[in-house]
Amino acid sequence: MTLSELLGYASIVVTTAVCLYALVRIWKGTHKPHAFSVMIWVIITVIAFINMLEQDVGVAAYRTGLLAILLTINFCMCCRHGFGYVTRSDWMFLGAAFAAIPLWVTTGDPDIALLWLLAVETAGNVPTFRKAYVLPHEVSPTIFFFVALGQSLQGASVLLDPHEFSWAILLYVLIFPLQFFSLSALVSWRRSKVPRPT
Numbered sequence: 399m400t401l402s403e404l405l406g407y408a409s410i411v412v413t414t415a416v417c418l419y420a421l422v423r424i425w426k427g428t429h430k431p432h433a434f435s436v437m438i439w440v441i442i443t444v445i446a447f448i449n450m451l452e453q454d455v456g457v458a459a460y461r462t463g464l465l466a467i468l469l470t471i472n473f474c475m476c477c478r479h480g481f482g483y484v485t486r487s488d489w490m491f492l493g494a495a496f497a498a499i500p501l502w503v504t505t506g507d508p509d510i511a512l513l514w515l516l517a518v519e520t521a522g523n524v525p526t527f528r529k530a531y532v533l534p535h536e537v538s539p540t541i542f543f544f545v546a547l548g549q550s551l552q553g554a555s556v557l558l559d560p561h562e563f564s565w566a567i568l569l570y571v572l573i574f575p576l577q578f579f580s581l582s583a584l585v586s587w588r589r590s591k592v593p594r595p596t
Contacts, residue, residue: 406457
């Protein structure tokens with residue numbers, strides 16, 4: 399087994415564990431991710447998975463496929479709690495994310511759709527960052543940290559894989575860990591400043 403494959407399998411294990419943990423926390427109501435951001439993550443993950451399969455990036459692609467399934471379940475469950483903090487701009491970000499699908503169909507190029515989604519997702523994480531800042535006790539820094547860790551392992555797996563891959567895939571595996579490590583740090587910092595509601 400190559401180092402790339404080993405890192406890919408490690409990313410699958412970490413991602414599965416953190417997603418199952420998140421689902422339990424969502425079910426209990428102690429973790430309430432922003433539903434719109436989760437839906438945007440579902441869309442981008444499905445397109446990234448198809449793109450990775452087409453570019454044969456190896457084991458890391460299966461982590462993305464698994465994540466798409468788990469995020470879909472996550473979205474269905476977070477609908478119980480995740481719509482309480484929705485603004486007009488959140489609807490705009492969600493609409494922009496859905497616009498990637500006709501863009502992909504029209505161009506026939508998943509890289510173009512993925513690059514569009516990366517821009518949308520970066521902007522679309524604004525609801526999650528805003529909620530993390532205002533309501534830090536409704537989201538978990540631990541979950542964000544381990545999601546970022548799983549993504550980092552996936553990124554290392556892709557970078558070490560001998561197959562060629564596009565710049566869109568490279569950006570995908572680099573941008574997500576930075577965003578989620580930042581979210582984890584933000585929530586931890588804000589929890590130290592904001593008292594837990596009673």
